[in-house]
Structures are given as structure tokens and as C-alpha cells.
Amino acid sequence: MATxxxxxxxxxxxxxxxxxxxxxxxxxxxxxxxxPTPTKSGVIGLLAAAAGRARQDPVDDLSHLGLGxxxxxxxxxxxxxxxxxxxxxxxxPQAGVSAKGIQKPTxxxxxxxxxxxxxxxxxxxxxxxxxxxELLDGLxxxxxxxxxPLALGRRSCPPTQPLCxxxxxxxxxxxxxETPWQVSRQARERYAARWRxxxxxxxxxxxxxxxxxxxxxxxxxxxxxxxxxxxxxxxRRSFADRRVRxxxxxxxxxxxxxxxxxxxxxxxxxTGHDPFxxxxx
Amino acid sequence: xxxxxxxxxxxxxxxxxANLNRDDQGNPKEAHFGGTRRSRVSSQAWxxxxxxxxxxxxxxxxxxxxxxxxxxxxAERIGDIAxxxxxxxxxxxxxxxxxxxxxxxxxxxxxxxxxxYGRRQLDAVAAxxxxxxxxxxxxxxxxxxxxxxxxxxxxxFRTGHPIDVALFGRMVADIPALxxxxxxxxxxxxxxxxxxxxxxxxxxxxxxxxKEETGAGMIGTIGFNSATLYRYATIGMHQxxxxxxxxxxxxxxxxxxxxxxxxxxxxxxxxxxxxxTLPRLVAVTVRTDQPVNLVSAFEEPVTPATETRAGxxxxxxxxxAREQLTAVRAWGNAPAFTAHCHTLAPEHGExxxxxxxxxxxxxSFDVLLTDVRTHLTGGEA
Numbered sequence: 236m237a238t239x240x241x242x243x244x245x246x247x248x249x250x251x252x253x254x255x256x257x258x259x260x261x262x263x264x265x266x267x268x269x270x271p272t273p274t275k276s277g278v279i280g281l282l283a284a285a286a287g288r289a290r291q292d293p294v295d296d297l298s299h300l301g302l303g304x305x306x307x308x309x310x311x312x313x314x315x316x317x318x319x320x321x322x323x324x325x326x327x328p329q330a331g332v333s334a335k336g337i338q339k340p341t342x343x344x345x346x347x348x349x350x351x352x353x354x355x356x357x358x359x360x361x362x363x364x365x366x367x368x369e370l371l372d373g374l375x376x377x378x379x380x381x382x383x384p385l386a387l388g389r390r391s392c393p394p395t396q397p398l399c400x401x402x403x404x405x406x407x408x409x410x411x412x413e414t415p416w417q418v419s420r421q422a423r424e425r426y427a428a429r430w431r432x433x434x435x436x437x438x439x440x441x442x443x444x445x446x447x448x449x450x451x452x453x454x455x456x457x458x459x460x461x462x463x464x465x466x467x468x469x470x471r472r473s474f475a476d477r478r479v480r481x482x483x484x485x486x487x488x489x490x491x492x493x494x495x496x497x498x499x500x501x502x503x504x505x506t507g508h509d510p511f512x513x514x515x516x
Numbered sequence: 517x518x519x520x521x522x523x524x525x526x527x528x529x530x531x532x533x534a535n536l537n538r539d540d541q542g543n544p545k546e547a548h549f550g551g552t553r554r555s556r557v558s559s560q561a562w563x564x565x566x567x568x569x570x571x572x573x574x575x576x577x578x579x580x581x582x583x584x585x586x587x588x589x590x591a592e593r594i595g596d597i598a599x600x601x602x603x604x605x606x607x608x609x610x611x612x613x614x615x616x617x618x619x620x621x622x623x624x625x626x627x628x629x630x631x632x633y634g635r636r637q638l639d640a641v642a643a644x645x646x647x648x649x650x651x652x653x654x655x656x657x658x659x660x661x662x663x664x665x666x667x668x669x670x671x672x673f674r675t676g677h678p679i680d681v682a683l684f685g686r687m688v689a690d691i692p693a694l695x696x697x698x699x700x701x702x703x704x705x706x707x708x709x710x711x712x713x714x715x716x717x718x719x720x721x722x723x724x725x726x727k728e729e730t731g732a733g734m735i736g737t738i739g740f741n742s743a744t745l746y747r748y749a750t751i752g753m754h755q756x757x758x759x760x761x762x763x764x765x766x767x768x769x770x771x772x773x774x775x776x777x778x779x780x781x782x783x784x785x786x787x788x789x790x791x792x793t794l795p796r797l798v799a800v801t802v803r804t805d806q807p808v809n810l811v812s813a814f815e816e817p818v819t820p821a822t823e824t825r826a827g828x829x830x831x832x833x834x835x836x837a838r839e840q841l842t843a844v845r846a847w848g849n850a851p852a853f854t855a856h857c858h859t860l861a862p863e864h865g866e867x868x869x870x871x872x873x874x875x876x877x878x879x880s881f882d883v884l885l886t887d888v889r890t891h892l893t894g895g896e897a
Binding site: 378 | 520522538539540545547548549550551554558559560564567568571695697698701702703704706748750752754755805806807808809810811812815816843846847
């Protein structure tokens with residue numbers, strides 16, 4: 236393109252991958268769950284942390300950003316048994332505090348507290364954050380130079396690189412359709428092997444596309460998620476609803492050396508809606 | 517110092533048959549990564565081991581030497597807020613800290629707290645006298661002490677941050693003012709290779725039961741596995757400086773953390789397995805852009821057959837070094853500082869070469885710590 240068009244709506248692409256992730260929405264107290272896909276509050280929390288915002292700082296500008304999530308590798312659920320105790324061997328404090336702000340020890344003394352934490356293991360997601368180009372430019376710089384260490388929904392889940400895949404001057408749907416599949420070489424080869432097995436194809440005929448489930452912001456969408464952060468302030472934490480729609484996109488597998496990969500070339504690829512694919516069947 | 521610094525720690529450590537961190541079935545924790553089963557030690561478990569290691573190593577005297585600096589810092593702040601001369605600020609500081617001397621040692625262990633003040637506590641305490649500095653300075657010592665007694669100095673200082681709070685953070689749901697943002701992020705340790713859960717079947721003999729042939733007094737099983745773990749943590753230096761209020765204390769805390777994180781070991785089934793190992797590799801990088809977790813080096817599990825016949829640990833180390841080189845090449849930003857310490861034998865020459873390319877010349881752990889500190893406090897390492 237000869238001239239640079241004015242920065243309008245654009246899409247920031249984030250690859251959310253790491254051994255463990257946790258995207259809780261309503262979890263409180265002793266059972267910390269995770270949704271099967273990243274939440275809007277989780278993604279916006281990551282961006283806000285990158286930009287150096289404290290929990291009390293407003294996030295209005297960020298919660299207005301659009302979000303599309305693509306499931307490149309669904310991963311599986313991990314249940315983690317987790318105990319809490321004081322390393323000095325003193326009894327755990329009570330939940331409440333006195334007027335002076337002091338937590339008294341539990342009576343009778345309680346030394347160990349059990350919680351259950353759920354994680355997603357071995358998952359890879361592509362998040363497309365849509366909004367004004369200037370804002371996204373700033374966020375991209377922040378993700379590459381974060382103020383706080385970034386995490387995939389929970390502090391103990393640092394992301395692997397590359398986290399930031401750059402900004403595309405397009406809409407969420409196009410970005411999610413055109414970005415190549417974000418899985419490891421191994422997973423790609425496993426997919427090709429299964430495809431060959433099932434289709435009896437010649438060794439060279441590797442699939443050009445793979446069907447991936449997506450969740451997109453859509454005011455007409457049939458599903459409602461309560462994960463739009465209004466405030467991360469610990470005392471005024473609150474979330475709003477958003478409407479979403481679920482869909483399947485054919486995504487380029489990005490096999491190297493395959494001419495024209497990115498365009499579906501077989502009927503299976505083009506219509507490839509296989510609900511059992513998620514289960515690895 | 518630049519505004520942002522992350523200190524990444526990468527550790528490769530081999531653990532013999534052990535059960536460091538167990539789930540509610542009593543078996544070692546696991547996770548799937550790269551499609552295969554891995555041994556896992558939760559971040560919480562290793563953070564706890566690190567905290568316990570602190571309490572063994574950090575003596576109260578060590579912490580005690582810091583009182584003077586805190587007094588100086590507080591005087592500085594009072595001077596700034598109230599615009600009074602140094603002598604007046606010091607006198608007010610003395611009056612503020614005197615009552616604390618009495619309470620500090622009342623409960624053993626609490627003293628350690630009091631010597632690691634955070635910036636917010638100092639600001640808050642300085643603010644207590646800041647507005648009335650001139651008025652207070654005009655009083656004689658006795659009246660000054662009485663006036664200071666009226667102030668909630670102790671309550672303000674009760675929120676003082678010990679080193680582990682500064683590093684690992686603190687959350688008190690009811691009083692957000694007491695919250696401290698952790699400067700350290702620790703990932704779950706994962707094995708670099710596929711592991712299988714194994715069971716140790718054991719019997720216990722009844723020593724006193726010699727006549728009857730009853731067999732075992734009891735039988736049982738212990739789940740275990742052995743693993744070469746990749747352990748990763750990153751310290752946000754700017755956050756740590758914020759929590760501890762000065763750069764030198766923060767650099768000290770980094771050294772304490774590196775020491776305890778590298779040398780500590782979760783104690784699960786310690787007496788059954790005696791799994792006291794030290795890391796095969798500790799690599800430290802200081803970056804001014806972003807922390808980089810190199811766990812993707814092991815997404816494809818390490819297998820002895822496909823690597824050099826060096827064994828899992830040297831093969832893992834080579835993978836890690838290559839991943840670091842790839843990351844630097846692909847993402848452009850070279851770390852501001854790298855250092856590493858390894859225990860590879862001379863026959864692993866190729867791995868040693870890659871390691872040096874990725875993390876600089878090898879050094880002993882003590883020298884590594886000294887060099888990290890020198891780098892963080894602005895010197896040349």
C-alpha cells in the first residue's frame with residue numbers, strides 16, 4: 236500500500252500459551268475454577284497489568300475493547316489439591332479482623348486449609364483484541380515491555396513467548412480466520428498423521444486447514460458471559476454481561492512448504508465442522 | 517538503573533525417586549505438557565520451601581543492622597515533607613522510633629518484621645509528624661515523647677514488610693492497605709521429559725512378633741517418580757524496590773531469593789527418599805523489556821535416545837540454552853546481563869559451549885550472586 240491509512244479499528248493478536256492457565260469467572264473461596272477458554276476479564280487484566288495499572292485504576296477504556304477467542308489447542312482440565320499453612324508453624328488467622336485491623340489466630344487452632352484449584356493444561360489460544368489503533372499500539376508496547384509480570388489468569392501461570400503476535404489492520408473475524416494455527420510442530424504433525432489415517436490420503440497431502448472453535452463478541456449472539464470487568468479494585472470488584480456467539484473457523488495449519496496453504500482445498504477442509512475433533516476422536 | 521528490570525531465573529535440577537509435592541491421593545503432582553505426562557511441583561510448594569530456607573539462613577543480627585538505615589530514610593522523608601533541617605528531622609525520627617524499641621522484641625520472630633519497612637510505612641509514619649513538625653520540634657524531649665505516644669506509630673509500622681512479604685506479596689482481603697504486590701512470579705516446576713507414576717510397595721516387620729508367622733506388620737504403597745525439573749521464576753526489580761523502598765535492600769533481597777530458591781527443596785517424603793539434590797544449572801538473566809519463560813524448550817519431551825547420549829539433564833540444559841539463543845535471535849532484545857553456574861562434566865563440551873554462548877562464562881554460585889548484585893547496584897559485572 237502506498238499511503239498509510241489513518242489508524243482506525245485494528246486487532247491486537249495475543250497467543251495465550253503456557254503449560255498451565257486458569258481463567259476463573261465466578262470462583263471464590265476454596266474452589267478456584269477455570270473456564271475452558273480465556274475470559275474477557277482475564278485478557279483485560281493481563282493488558283492492564285502490562286500497562287502498569289494498579290487494581291484501583293479505571294479500566295473503562297479497556298473493557299470497551301472487542302474480544303474474539305480462538306481455541307487452537309483446547310488442552311485438558313487439571314485439578315490441583317492445594318493446602319495452605321503458615322511456614323512458621325503458627326495457627327492460621329481468622330478470616331475477619333478486629334477494629335484495630337488485627338487478624339487473630341483461629342480458635343481452636345487450625346493449621347492447614349485445603350483449597351482446590353483447577354487449571355487448563357497444555358492449551359493454546361489466540362485472542363484478538365479489537366479497538367482503536369492508537370490504544371492498541373500502546374497496549375502492544377506494554378505487552379512487550381510489561382510493568383508487572385504477566386500471567387495467564389493466575390500468577391503461577393507465566394506465558395511462553397511469543398505472547399504478542401502484532402497488530403492487524405482488519406476486523407476480529409478476518410484476523411482469527413487468517414492467522415495460522417498456533418500449536419507446536421509436534422501437535423501439527425500429530426494432526427497431520429491423524430488426518431492421513433482417517434482420509435487415507437497420500438503422505439504428501441497434509442491438511443491445509445484445521446477447524447477451530449471461536450467465541451466472538453456479538454450483540455445478537457445467543458450466549459451471555461458475565462466477564463466484562465468494571466473494576467479490579469478488591470473492594471469494588473464487579474463485572475458486566477456481554478453477548479457472544481460461538482462458531483467454527485477453518486484456520487490455516489501453516490505446514491511449511493505447502494503452496495497455497497491458507498485456502499481450503501478439499502471439501503472436508505472447507506466444511507470441516509467436526510464437533511468431536513475437540514475430544515481428539 | 518532503568519525504570520524496569522526483570523531478573524529471570526532458570527534452573528535445571530534432577531531429583532531422584534521422590535514425592536516432593538503430593539496430591540490428595542498421596543501421589544506426586546503431575547501435568548500434561550506437549551501431549552505427555554510430566555512430573556510437577558507446584559509453585560506454592562517451592563515458594564514455601566524458599567521461605568523456610570530464609571528463616572534458616574537470615575539471622576536476626578543481619579536484619580538488625582538495618583535499623584540505622586531505616587532511621588536515616590525516615591529522617592530524610594520527614595525532612596522532605598516538613599521542610600525542616602536534618603537535625604530536627606533526626607530528633608523527630610528518634611522520638612518516633614524509641615517506643616518501637618520496647619515492643620520489637622516482645623514476641624520472638626516479630627523483630628525480623630520491623631527491620632524491613634516498606635516505602636508506604638515510611639511515608640505514613642513521616643506523615644504522622646510531617647504536618648506538625650515545627651510544633652513538635654519546639655517541645656522538650658519529655659513533652660515530645662508524650663506527644664508521639666498519642667500517634668498511631670506502632671499501628672502504622674505493624675504493616676512493615678519482611679523480605680518474604682516483599683518478594684511473595686501479601687493479601688489481607690479486609691484491609692487493602694495492608695496488601696503488598698508480590699515482586700516474584702514462580703512457575704510450577706515441570707519435568708523436561710515424560711514421567712510415569714510408579715509405586716513403592718513396602719512392608720513393615722513387627723520386631724516383637726517372632727513366634728507367629730504372620731508376615732508383615734503392615735503393608736502400603738508410596739507413589740513416586742524421578743524427574744529432571746525445569747524451574748522458572750522472575751523477579752520484578754522495580755516492584756521489589758517499591759516494596760522495600762531502596763535499591764540496595766532490593767538487590768540484597770534478590771540475592772537472598774536466588775540463594776534460597778536455588779538451594780531449597782520441598783520436604784515431602786524427605787525421610788523416605790532423601791532427595792537432597794542441588795541444581796545442575798542455574799542461569800540468571802536480567803532484562804529491561806520483559807520476562808522470558810523458556811519452558812517451550814521442553815514442549816517436545818526430552819528423551820535419552822534422541823538426544824546426545826549424555827543423559828536427560830545435560831540434554832535438557834542444551835535445549836534450554838538453545839531456546840534462549842533462539843528467543844534472543846527471534847525477539848531481538850538481548851538481556852542486559854547473563855550469568856550461569858553449572859555442574860556439567862568436561863565430556864559435555866558441546867553443551868558447555870552452547871551454554872556459554874547463551875548465558876556467558878560459567879562461574880561458581882557465589883560469584884554468580886556477587887555479579888548479579890554488582891549489576892543490579894549499577895556496577896560492572
